[in-house]
């Protein structure tokens with residue numbers, strides 16, 4: 001059984017259904033990409049896994065544990081943390097305090113210093129700006145901080161919601177490189193992207209989401225060479 | 237977060253930008269200078285000892301307003317709600333502590349010493365805790381069920397809660413001013429011709445200690461961090477593992493601890509209270525919170541102090557019938573020239 005199992009969930013905003021019978025899984029050590037156009041339901045899926053929303057039907061389990069109705073603030077304690085859409089930093093806290101907020105739910109406090117060093121190693125820019133207010137960072141730095149903050153929770157599964165959105169090409173490269181590095185160090189990643197080509201390049205497996213349902217799945221390579229995906233998401 | 241709040245913030249940051257911002261700050265400086273010059277002429281007329289006298293009153297008065305203002309600003313900071321009932325929790329604190337004074341063996345004009353001081357500490361603690369529980373219950377009953385409702389809904393229940401509490405206080409002690417036992421020593425000492433009371437000293441020191449304690453708590457403690465995080469981004473706080481419901485309840489609790497202390501101090505200092513004290517004092521304290529920059533605890537402390545001082549100085553040097561008008565004129569001027577209040581946020585929200 002995979003680490004994260006989402007099976008046949010339905011999610012609603014009021015009476016509008018955003019997710020229909022969606023099933024995905026993430027196994028230990030994997031990078032799994034979830035791609036789809038704007039409004040397909042990618043963010044809703046991550047919000048539901050994080051417990052910010054609850055599915056009306058279906059089941060979510062993690063590490064064999066049922067999370068379907070678990071509250072959001074408990075989810076991170078169970079080992080799932082995300083860098084959310086729009087970064088959602090604490091703008092009036094400095095970079096360091098934002099990173100430390102990531103450790104809020106951690107029980108073992110001993111590894112915090114080494115994790116901090118690791119985040120600073122992944123993103124040297126953050127180290128230079130450790131005392132700067134998060135609200136005054138550039139978009140790229142904010143994205144690094146959002147990822148770094150999630151890493152500080154020492155998650156067993158890291159979820160990233162469109163980490164490359166709005167970034168200059170060089171920064172996009174950095175972000176994706178860091179994703180593979182984090183993964184290589186042992187953390188599985190569920191990666192949501194509109195930038196399909198990059199995401200599929202680094203993903204072991206991927207799902208294509210359209211109007212709330214999975215329409216295609218396969219390895220990253222398979223999807224990169226799929227004519228449907230090429231037409232719809234790679235602009236070929 | 238809320239669209240109204242965001243729109244206001246965007247407008248504020250637009251106002252703050254560039255030359256316009258500087259012009260507006262300049263306007264504020266001109267107004268403040270004009271007021272100070274007017275005040276200075278009167279001060280010179282009445283001599284230094286009178287000034288020193290008024291200054292002590294003013295700081296004591298401002299200290300009490302600061303304590304109330306903190307509760308408004310903390311709650312606003314975390315859920316963007318004006319807790320209209322907060323002033324009434326303060327008034328409840330005044331009533332409750334008055335009733336506790338005989339229970340703790342204290343009474344009118346008894347000699348003051350170590351034992352009475354400890355008893356008074358007991359009155360403070362019990363009053364603060366009961367106010368805390370009351371405010372948490374208000375949040376649980378009247379605000380939490382409406383957390384996802386349109387913003388106007390909890391505002392209306394807040395006004396309703398305020399009326400409800402005032403009604404209850406009315407039933408408890410009736411419509412007129414109620415005497416509050418004079419427990420603190422009336423003695424004082426002479427400083428350059430001004431009579432400085434022990435009362436003023438006690439009020440000022442207590443207020444200062446509480447404000448510093450709160451600031452340390454919010455800056456340093458784990459719960460304080462959770463409160464700041466929740467105020468800045470609720471979803472992000474949830475993702476970090478912060479129990480939002482608990483954190484908001486704690487904010488109401490702590491705000492009411494200060495209101496309870498403020499109510500006790502008000503009674504001890506002015507020796508009177510009345511059922512609708514929460515409305516009049518609450519309005520001024522709320523003004524102070526806005527004046528200082530709503531959502532900012534340092535702003536509320538400074539705003540409370542300044543508003544209390546403006547009130548006392550106006551009472552002392554000008555026509556006291558105009559004091560309320562002056563306070564709200566100050567509020568309007570500050571909001572026109574500096575929409576975020578004196579310590580308003582300058583950092584972009586998101």
Ligand SMILES: Nc1ncnc2c1ncn2[C@@H]1O[C@H](COP(=O)(O)OP(=O)(O)O)[C@@H](O)[C@H]1O
Pocket residue numbers: 013016018036037038039040041042043044045
């Ligand atoms: N707060 C909301 N209220 C109502 N509908 C929403 C809300 N957020 C998203 N939706 C709808 O749910 C669908 C999926 O949105 P979302 O998960 O944000 O998509 P994506 O992240 O793939 O762009 C869209 O049709 C969107 O309009």
Ligand SMILES: [Mg+2]
Pocket residue numbers: 042043044085162
């Ligand atoms: Mg999205």
